[in-house]
Amino acid sequence: MIKLFATDIDHTLYSEEIKRIPEENIRAIRELVDRGVIIALASSRSYTGIIEVAEMFDLKNHNGYAVVHNGAYVVRLSDGKVLANESFSQDEIRYFYDMSKQLGVGFSAMQDNFIYATNYSNIVDYDFQNVDMDVLISKNILSFIRGDVCQLEFFDDEKDMYSFIDTIPPKDRDAYNFNVPQRPVMDISPKHANKYWGLQQAMKDAGIRPEEMAATGDNDNDIEMLQAAFVSGCVANGSVNARKAATYVLKSDAEAGVAQFIYDHLIGENYL
Numbered sequence: 001m002i003k004l005f006a007t008d009i010d011h012t013l014y015s016e017e018i019k020r021i022p023e024e025n026i027r028a029i030r031e032l033v034d035r036g037v038i039i040a041l042a043s044s045r046s047y048t049g050i051i052e053v054a055e056m057f058d059l060k061n062h063n064g065y066a067v068v069h070n071g072a073y074v075v076r077l078s079d080g081k082v083l084a085n086e087s088f089s090q091d092e093i094r095y096f097y098d099m100s101k102q103l104g105v106g107f108s109a110m111q112d113n114f115i116y117a118t119n120y121s122n123i124v125d126y127d128f129q130n131v132d133m134d135v136l137i138s139k140n141i142l143s144f145i146r147g148d149v150c151q152l153e154f155f156d157d158e159k160d161m162y163s164f165i166d167t168i169p170p171k172d173r174d175a176y177n178f179n180v181p182q183r184p185v186m187d188i189s190p191k192h193a194n195k196y197w198g199l200q201q202a203m204k205d206a207g208i209r210p211e212e213m214a215a216t217g218d219n220d221n222d223i224e225m226l227q228a229a230f231v232s233g234c235v236a237n238g239s240v241n242a243r244k245a246a247t248y249v250l251k252s253d254a255e256a257g258v259a260q261f262i263y264d265h266l267i268g269e270n271y272l
Contacts, residue, residue: 050066063076
């Protein structure tokens with residue numbers, strides 16, 4: 001029996017093509033909530049960036065979880081208790097800032113509802129327009145960053161960040177988690193932090209076993225949770241690797257692939 005449904009937001013639940021969450025997805029998730037299934041929003045967004053979606057499904061009053069910053073920060077929404085907070089030291093932030101200059105790419109750090117970035121880009125604009133993140137552009141962003149930072153990024157609108165992974169020194173690839181959620185951007189997280197690791201913290205809190213979890217996603221930063229779930233789906237617009245990791249390939253985000261998964265592969269297969 002599925003007791004927890006984890007879903008990515010951007011390009012999975014939310015469609016950039018139609019600039020909204022399809023109504024079919026909204027209805028389907030609300031049906032899961034009504035059936036007592038716990039919802040976990042597993043996203044590369046910050047905690048601030050998922051609040052509107054959490055409120056849409058009233059997850060605070062239905063035992064939901066926020067698994068954000070690619071799993072490095074986990075919050076129990078019923079009372080705001082932080083279950084995990086894997087952050088970078090100031091020395092680590094400076095190290096990757098210097099590395100971005102050596103690679104000739106942009107660099108950003110996400111903190112609360114702010115993105116501190118060395119330059120503007122399509123990915124920064126996406127978060128500004130669609131996630132309601134405030135943006136500060138500065139050549140010396142280190143002077144503005146205070147407190148915990150759980151997610152760093154390299155980005156360049158003209159480059160394919162998949163090709164940059166091999167340029168990262170092996171010692172850093174062993175010590176940190178690098179993934180490419182979209183071709184122009186590379187996320188950097190603490191080594192063990194990924195969406196499935198974050199979901200494990202939520203499941204421990206809720207008393208749920210991995211075989212009682214279902215998941216939907218679209219990209220490489222969803223692979224671990226798609227593989228670990230009892231049943232999973234990747235939307236048709238997802239990456240090659242994410243489609244391979246999922247149990248089912250679904251309709252696209254704009255065509256409400258998440259709703260298809262819920263109705264056909266959860267409710268339809270009597271997994272609830």
